Amino acid sequence: MDGLALEELNKAIMEGNEDLAAQAAGNALSLGIxxxxxxxxxSVAGNEIGKLFEGGDWFLPELFAGAEAMNAAVGKVVPELEKAAIQPKGTIIIGTVEGDVHEIGKRIVCAMLSGSGYRVHDLGxxxxxxxxxxxxxxLHPDIVAASAYITxxxxYLPEIARAxxxxxxxQDVKFLIGGAAVSRGxxxxxxxxxxxxxxxxxxDVANSLMKDLEGS
Structure with a gap:
């Protein structure tokens, strides 16, 4: 029964169905999972979504729908995590930089990070x-994430580091950047x-940065 409930949750996320994902997560909790x-x-569903997107099999609409379904499921689980005092993998604050009002990409990142076990505070x-x-x-986060979508x-990215x-x-946090206008360089x-x-x-990068923090 437990396996079936979790399969239903995975299926709902992969189909990008927010309502069914939230319902499946709630049902799993009611079964004592x-x-x-x-x-x-x-998290497994999120990893699969990421692979499909990176492999070119999925595009932004599918990625966004899957991320929103993950977000809906996470919303059902977070209160239980807090009640049980279960520690997240880490805490991340994230926001789009000054002068930039693009949000869709950031929302997808938030959902993926939350689904991977991070406590995420979206600054907007x-x-x-x-x-x-x-x-x-x-908030004393482990990671600060900033996105910029226009050149x-x-x-404002280096201004964050300077601030x-x-x-x-x-020295207390790792600084992660991304967005359509940003490159590795x-x-x-x-x-x-x-x-x-x-x-x-x-x-993936957040996981790597957390390992760096734990090793320091």
Whole structure:
């Protein structure tokens, strides 16, 4: 029965059905399946979605639908994780940089990170460097993720690193950048620690950065 319930959850996510994904996650919880097992199923589905997208078999509409279904399922599980005091893999704050109001890509990344076991705080769009620093001071995250979707807003990426440095917070976090206007070549210029070309890569890089933090 447990296996069937988790199969239904996986199927709903892969079909991009938010309502069924939330229902399947809730049903799994009602059957006594642990929040960790449900989250693992969501993560497996997320990995498969990432592979399909990177392999060119899925495109943005499918990726977005799958990510939203993951988000719906995670929403059912998070309260149980909090009640059981289960520790997330890490805490990430994420936002689109100052002057940039693009959000769809960031929402996909948020869903993929949440589905992979991270506690994600979405700061929204048009987030200033000072707002990033303020949230780091408030929430003590492991990773700060910033996205820029137009070339003219990339200039604000290094400002985030400088704001964290000025506040004495830079050494406490890893800085991850991404977005349509960002490339791997900007990592050093932006003062970042990693770059995610898409949502699936963002999860992989976040996992790598967490290992760096744990080893430091």
């Amino acid at each position: 642990t929040a960790e097992a449900i989250l693992r199923t969501i 769009i048009d987030v200033t460097a000072e707002q990033f620093a303020s949230k780091v001071r408030e 003219t807003t990339c200039q 964290l440095e000025a506040a004495g917070l830079r 900007l990592i050093g210029w932006a003062g970042a620690d990693g770059f995610g070309e898409n949502a699936a890569q963002a999860v």
